[in-house]
Amino acid sequence: MVVWIIGLSGSGKSTLAQEVTRLTRASGRACVLLDGDAVRQVFGADLGHSLKDRHKNAKRFNGLCKLLDDQGVDVVCAILSLFEDTRQWNRDNLRAYREVFLDVPLNALAARDPKGLYREALAGRMADMPGVDIPFVRPARPDLTITNTGSLDALLARAPEIAAMILGHAPGFPDAGGGR
Structure with a gap:
């Protein structure tokens, strides 16, 4: 299964993905974590942050997920995921x-701002920031939406539910995944 955790910078994607991966592995399942920043570094940080480069990076994630999925490896991705076509590709080409x-509202993200990105973008000192000068279109049909305006503990409390999806123990969870 591939779990694609989507959100703007500072929304908690990496934090949640790390905990979901930890819980999945603790249950004895092989699980790979693909994080947006880490994948960029693996490929030599050869892409910028323009829409074109962001789309190319998302396609890399598609390919990596397909490679691992075809080998029966569970994958948790923490990715901004601006593009509906890459999410649709996942639905059409991945087993699950x-x-x-x-x-997370923009004002909450700007208040958190762990990397200082919103401060720079809102001040006009940085371009190509999703949610500021690049529109972020909410995903049309996520399987799960988590409003992350609370504590870190509240966010991490959702990790077992997501790990259960991977482990196949989430009764009643909608089967909106890949169609293969």
Whole structure:
């Protein structure tokens, strides 16, 4: 299964993905974590942050997920995921695919701002920032939406539910995944 955790910078994608991966592995399942920043570094940080480069990076994630999925490896991705076509590609080409959207208002993200990105973008000193000068269109049909405006503990409390999706123990969870 591939779990695609979507959200703007600072929404908690990496934090949640790390905990979901930890819980999945603790249950004895092989699980790979693909994080947006880490994948960029693996490929030599050869892409910028323009829409074109962001789309190319998302396509890399598609390919990596397909490679691992075809080998029966569970994958948790923490990715901004601006593009519906890459999410649709996942639905069409992966054995099982789930989208988890971390919904956080821009004012909360700007207040958190762990990397200082919103401060720079809102001041006009940085371009190509999703949610500021690049529109972020909410995913049309995530399998799970988490409003992350609370504590870190509240966010991490959702990790067992997502790990259960991977482990196949989530009764009643909608089967909106890949169609293969």
